[in-house]
Amino acid sequence: MRKFDDSLPLRLLKAREAAMGFFRPLLQEIPLTEPQWRVIRALNEFEELESKQLAELCCILSPSLTGIINRLEQLGYIKRRKSTEDQRRTLISLTDKAKEMFESMSPRLEARYQEMTERFSHEDMEKLEELLIKFCEVKP
Numbered sequence: 001m002r003k004f005d006d007s008l009p010l011r012l013l014k015a016r017e018a019a020m021g022f023f024r025p026l027l028q029e030i031p032l033t034e035p036q037w038r039v040i041r042a043l044n045e046f047e048e049l050e051s052k053q054l055a056e057l058c059c060i061l062s063p064s065l066t067g068i069i070n071r072l073e074q075l076g077y078i079k080r081r082k083s084t085e086d087q088r089r090t091l092i093s094l095t096d097k098a099k100e101m102f103e104s105m106s107p108r109l110e111a112r113y114q115e116m117t118e119r120f121s122h123e124d125m126e127k128l129e130e131l132l133i134k135f136c137e138v139k140p
Contacts, residue, residue: 009043022112030101040077040094044102048093054058077101 004010015063025035038058043047043049051056055065069092072078077098081087117125 020031022116023109026105026108026112032107033068035064036077039065039068039072040098040102043078043092043094044099048091050089050091054092072098073133 024034027034030037032040035058038060039054042054042057046053048058051062051065051069053058053060054069058070069078069080073080076095078092079095080090080092083091117122120128
């Protein structure tokens with residue numbers, strides 16, 4: 001068996017923590033959790049989604065997403081509506097408050113991406129992204 005520090009899942013977790021170290025301080029100012037921010041980012045890009053789609057896009061388990069959606073709704077960041085085509089479907093979207101918050105945070109978060117890229121190099125970031133995409137396509 002590999003040494004503990006050579007474990008791929010552990011290295012990926014450490015890499016995630018290193019990446020989030022660039023963004024976490026800004027998210028704490030809002031204050032939103034990382035999963036809450038992922039939900040807002042997804043809804044900003046896709047406009048309106050069902051919770052199942054949102055869970056898949058954001059890599060959040062459905063039971064956890066239910067709590068996140070409830071909290072974001074209480075904060076006034078998301079709204080739900082029944083689909084006009086199928087009343088069983090509930091669609092989730094951002095409120096104007098969330099859109100304004102997203103617009104004000106985006107330049108600051110993008111600056112953090114730039115800082116990360118400068119420290120790691122543009123070429124290495126591209127290579128890392130390619131490898132991660134390729135790795136995610138590998139199925140057990």
